[in-house]
Amino acid sequence: MNNINSVLDQLASEGAAPPPGQGLRFAGPLLAVLVLCAMGVTVVFDGAFASMARHGMGPIAVKWGFSIALLALCGLALLILGKPGRPSNAAMFAVAIPFVPVLALLGFELAIAGPLVYGETWRECLAAMLVMSPIAFAGAISGARSLAPTNTRRAGLVAGLFGGAVAMTAYAPFCPELGMAYMAVFYLLPILTMALLGWALGPKLLRW
Amino acid sequence: MEDPADALDRLMADARAGDRKAYRQFLAEASGRIRAMLSRKVGADSELEDVLQESLIALHEKRHTLDPGRPVGPWMYAIANYKLIDHWRKRGRSRLVLDDEADMDVAADTFAGMDIAALLGELPEAQAEAIRMTHIEGMTNREAAERLGIGTSAMKLRVHRGMLRLKEIVDQPKT
Numbered sequence: 001m002n003n004i005n006s007v008l009d010q011l012a013s014e015g016a017a018p019p020p021g022q023g024l025r026f027a028g029p030l031l032a033v034l035v036l037c038a039m040g041v042t043v044v045f046d047g048a049f050a051s052m053a054r055h056g057m058g059p060i061a062v063k064w065g066f067s068i069a070l071l072a073l074c075g076l077a078l079l080i081l082g083k084p085g086r087p088s089n090a091a092m093f094a095v096a097i098p099f100v101p102v103l104a105l106l107g108f109e110l111a112i113a114g115p116l117v118y119g120e121t122w123r124e125c126l127a128a129m130l131v132m133s134p135i136a137f138a139g140a141i142s143g144a145r146s147l148a149p150t151n152t153r154r155a156g157l158v159a160g161l162f163g164g165a166v167a168m169t170a171y172a173p174f175c176p177e178l179g180m181a182y183m184a185v186f187y188l189l190p191i192l193t194m195a196l197l198g199w200a201l202g203p204k205l206l207r208w
Numbered sequence: 209m210e211d212p213a214d215a216l217d218r219l220m221a222d223a224r225a226g227d228r229k230a231y232r233q234f235l236a237e238a239s240g241r242i243r244a245m246l247s248r249k250v251g252a253d254s255e256l257e258d259v260l261q262e263s264l265i266a267l268h269e270k271r272h273t274l275d276p277g278r279p280v281g282p283w284m285y286a287i288a289n290y291k292l293i294d295h296w297r298k299r300g301r302s303r304l305v306l307d308d309e310a311d312m313d314v315a316a317d318t319f320a321g322m323d324i325a326a327l328l329g330e331l332p333e334a335q336a337e338a339i340r341m342t343h344i345e346g347m348t349n350r351e352a353a354e355r356l357g358i359g360t361s362a363m364k365l366r367v368h369r370g371m372l373r374l375k376e377i378v379d380q381p382k383t
Contacts, residue, residue: 004239007261011268012232016223018272083273084290085282148270150290207294208266 025146026082030075030162033139037132037170045124051176062105063172063183069098070191071165074158078140081155082147088154095161102188106180116179122186128171129164129190137163137194141205149206156202157195164191216241216280224276238280239264242288249292254349258361259295263288299365330377335370342367 042048052060077091109116119125140159149155168187177186216237223231242263243256250256266287274283324344328336341352342363353363 004257004261004264007264008232008235008239011264012228012235014268015226015228016220016231016234016271017226022272083275083283084270084286085278085284148266148273148287148290150286203297208270 022146026079026143027075029139029142030078033136033163034071034166034169036139037136037166040132041128041170041174045128045171045174048173050174054176055178059178060172062102062180063175063187064169066098066102066183067165067168067172067187070095071162071169073098074140074162074165077158078144078149078155078162079147081149081151081158082144084148084150088151092154092158095158099188102180102183106184109180115181117181117185119177119179119182119186121176122182125171125175125177125186126190128174129167129187132167132170133160133163133190133194135163136166137198139163139166141198144206145208148208149202152202152206153199154202155206156198156200158198159202159206160195160198161191163198164194167191216284220274220280221276235264235267238267238284242284245285245288246292254364255295255361258359259288259292262295262359263291266291295361298359299361327374327377331370331373335366335373338363338366339370339374 049060073091073095077088077095080086080091081088137159140162141156144155144159164187168191177183216234219230219234219237223234239260243260246256246259246263250259267284270287274280328339331339337356338352341347341355342349347355349363349367350360353360356363
């Protein structure tokens with residue numbers, strides 16, 4: 001009991017005011033990986049938005065609509081998951097929402113045209129996703145560790161989704177491919193794989 | 209009579225406004241409530257004290273995760289629960305109770321007349337060191353843990369596993 005009292009005295013002596021800069025410790029790594037990935041693809045690839053001249057705003061609107069919504073919702077979900085005692089079911093439900101219109105469009109495409117998976121630039125697309133997703137995932141984990149996630153599997157899964165969403169957001173302007181099946185195979189599958197990896201690694205990486 | 213949950217909220221609000229006495233009071237109040245929760249879930253007293261201490265340190269270190277105006281109770285119990293589960297996980301997913309007497313499962317005269325140094329040489333270094341410190345140098349588990357910079361439960365676990373391994377070695381038939 002005396003030991004606990006001395007711990008309490010020591011903790012109380014530091015005061016209750018939160019240390020400064022906590023918001024930045026969470027948001028900083030998330031924004032940093034987004035900027036890093038965006039700059040990285042600009043250096044490596046040429047012709048951002050080149051396909052807009054031929055196909056208009058539609059394809060990039062679908063890709064960015066999905067990926068930016070996903071990364072914003074994942075950032076918010078990570079913030080909620082990092083605060084102990086906050087219910088997180090709604091946040092988990094919210095991160096699934098961007099998949100709904102994409103899957104609906106995929107179903108529509110499959111119904112009228114069949115699967116259009118092939119795209120000439122699939123290697124670049126896959127390489128970009130495989131390289132950038134883990135980098136962005138690491139940023140999300142770093143941000144989440146500044147908080148106190150008590151459901152580390154959920155937080156890991158969301159960090160994985162965030163990683164994939166950042167990679168897709170960065171690469172999408174350079175992607176000339178159109179099909180929803182292509183998007184499902186070369187964007188959604190890597191994103192979901194990253195999420196699965198996050199779910200598996202969350203308890204180890206987010207332990208505090 | 210003030211609602212106990214409100215008391216915690218009020219103390220934390222005062223503490224955040226710069227009142228250190230209120231923060232000390234808040235921590236003492238939180239300590240009592242977490243202890244009551246843990247006592248329903250944890251067997252050994254020494255183990256309870258470890259988890260309680262870890263929970264209180266976590267409450268302090270992660271105090272920025274409590275949003276102003278949100279109730280303290282769910283936040284505090286979520287952290288304590290996490291620390292308890294983490295404690296069980298660290299201990300190898302077993303609910304084995306490690307009291308100070310746990311390694312007395314091995315009878316005191318088991319190693320009588322044997323070359324202890326040679327026996328310890330057959331153990332992993334961490335376990336050998338733990339037994340050397342607690343059973344030869346006479347330190348308590350807590351003192352030895354502090355010396356090595358690990359938790360008391362981890363030290364107890366090392367001693368316990370080491371003693372069981374030693375017993376296995378001694379019990380092996382000689383060839």
